[in-house]
Amino acid sequence: MSPRRTRPVVNRALAAMIEQAGWTHAATAQHVNAVAAESGERMHYDRSAVGHWLTGTVPRPDAVHAAVEAFRRRLNRPDLAPGHLGWPGPAFAPPADDPWRGDPVARLATLGEDDLLNRRTVLTAGTFTLAALSGLAAHGGRARARAAAGRAGAGDVARIRAATASFADLDDQYGGGHARAAVAAYLAREVTPLLHRATGRARPDLFSAAAELGYLAAYMAMDAGANALAQRYYISTVRLADEAGDLVVRATALRSMAVQAAELGHDGQALALAEAAASALGGHGPQRTRAWITGMRAEAHAAAGTRWDALNLLRRTETQLERADSAPESEWTGNYRRESLEHQIGLTLTQLGDHATAARHFAASMNARRPIELRTRALIGVRAAHAFLRAGDLERAAATVLQLSDDVRLISSARVRDELRRLRADWQPYRDSPAIAEVDAAIATPSG
Incomplete structure (x- = not known):
């Protein structure tokens, strides 16, 4: 419910867009914050900030960009520009x-x-x-x-x-x-x-x-x-x-664009990009690279809610990986190993809601990582801990993160930090657990 207004609405264009989007003032702020976070910018707008925008305040330029993109997505209006929201800029976007x-x-x-x-x-x-x-x-x-x-x-x-x-x-x-x-x-x-x-x-x-x-x-x-x-x-x-x-490099880039879209919560785009990566290869290319792409397709289908397609694609991924006749180090892309598949299975099962099984696969992937894969080991380890937490195994969740705490301090990775932030938010109800309290204090101020 929007707060009672004490000042008149000046920005009627923005008010009309909010009404068209079907958002409350709080929801508008949340969507702007979420778009900004995708580019590493932390914004903390709330419904009162939106109220100020409606009464004539113009947000800073990066917030304008985030707001425009949020409304573009909601209204399917790629042409939408700041002027459409009543802010300085042309009424219609240039090409x-x-x-x-x-x-x-x-x-x-x-x-x-x-x-x-x-x-x-x-x-x-x-x-x-x-x-x-x-x-x-x-x-x-x-x-x-x-x-x-x-x-x-x-x-x-x-x-x-x-x-x-x-x-x-x-x-x-x-x-x-x-x-x-x-x-x-x-x-x-x-x-x-x-x-x-x-x-x-x-x-x-x-x-x-x-x-x-x-x-x-x-x-x-x-x-x-x-x-x-x-x-x-x-x-x-x-x-x-x-x-x-080079179709392999093209497919590789599309596959990683699918990962990016998936991590940002754009499930439809992630599925389209994963399928585009597979289409780029056209059934050709190294078996190891094909397995790497098929695994991403499985995860994307799981996020899209097509459970059986996801499980069938996981089985196909395993078959393709077993048939790979090249050493992982021989290919600059994919570098797909059994531990990579374990991670992909964990991601797919997380999307399907099977957190206990996902946790076991994440842990297997984490434990098999080579010493040089410090960032990957930390990222997957935090995902394993989160899956253990969701499955109700607080002790394993805490123990998993605790063994990673020193590594996390060496790593400069927003993805690892964001995974940790989400994990710490979800285990707050369990802070009375000695194990959770210990590990929460140990990772409270990771570097990077």
């Missing part, structure tokens, strides 16, 4: 800056420079948008970049892939918030100039190598909580893969 169009190399260079400089307009004022995902279907084909004169060859490809492997090891160990500036600088200042000089037989391999590094930059941005930035990097990765004619 959107479509990340699927234009020179993909120039876009990537600009994106890397913006990331390196940590510009607020890129990292927070921008929002993760569902409209950008719709561009996948409209602009999924190749759009060849203009190549300048010059030479770039196999040696450049080898160096880029070696750098990507080194950065990936740092990401595995310490999380996406660590060394991101170095990745952005290398991408923008070392790699993109080579792409403009790429000609001849080396060109596809060079674009594939750049796409792999772009994918890593996207994944690190997502792990650091910069989801709008990650979305742009993922789109750049798809476009570079299209330039190279």
Whole structure:
């Protein structure tokens, strides 16, 4: 129920949009906060703030962006602009800056420079948008970049892939918030100039190598909580893969975009992206990579409520993984192992509500992780603890987190922090348990 108004409504455009959305003032604030959180921005608006907006207060620019995106999703209005909400800006949005169009190399260079400089307009004022995902279907084909004169060859490809492997090891160990500036600088200042000089037989391999590094930059941005930035990097990765004619890299980027959508709660988009990843391979590609994508399809179907499809896809994932004849280390993407499948089973069963079984699979995945996979082990471990808590096993939940407490302090990962935050919120009713109280104090101020 909206509070009694003591000041007249000045912003009638916003009032009309709220009524059209069917939201209360409190619900409006919650949706704005949720959109902002997707890009790593913590906002704490409430119904009184919305009341101030209606009486003429204009929120700060990043809140305007979040509000516009929230109403776009609710009303299915991709054209909606600040002016439609009664705030400064054109009444009708200019043509959107479509990340699927234009020179993909120039876009990537600009994106890397913006990331390196940590510009607020890129990292927070921008929002993760569902409209950008719709561009996948409209602009999924190749759009060849203009190549300048010059030479770039196999040696450049080898160096880029070696750098990507080194950065990936740092990401595995310490999380996406660590060394991101170095990745952005290398991408923008070392790699993109080579792409403009790429000609001849080396060109596809060079674009594939750049796409792999772009994918890593996207994944690190997502792990650091910069989801709008990650979305742009993922789109750049798809476009570079299209330039190279590399279906595996294209499918890989789409699969991780599905993960991002799923973690942000956009179940329909996650399913569409997972299916698009499978379609990109067309039944071809390494069995290990196919298993990695099939597992994501299982999770997405579970979230969408299609239980039997999810369980059948899990069985298919296991079969594909058993048939994989390559060593995991031989493929830059997927790197799919039995412990990866255990994690995917846990995620899928969580969506299906079987928390006790999910907890066992999460724990198996966590315990099998290699020492370098510090971030992944912590992330999955917290998910295991949450599943134990939901299944009513407080002792196992507490013990699982307690053994991770030292690792968590080394990791710079918004995803790990957010998982911990949700876990701590859910175990508050059990704070009288000595085990829960002990571990809650141990992780109260994790670093990163």
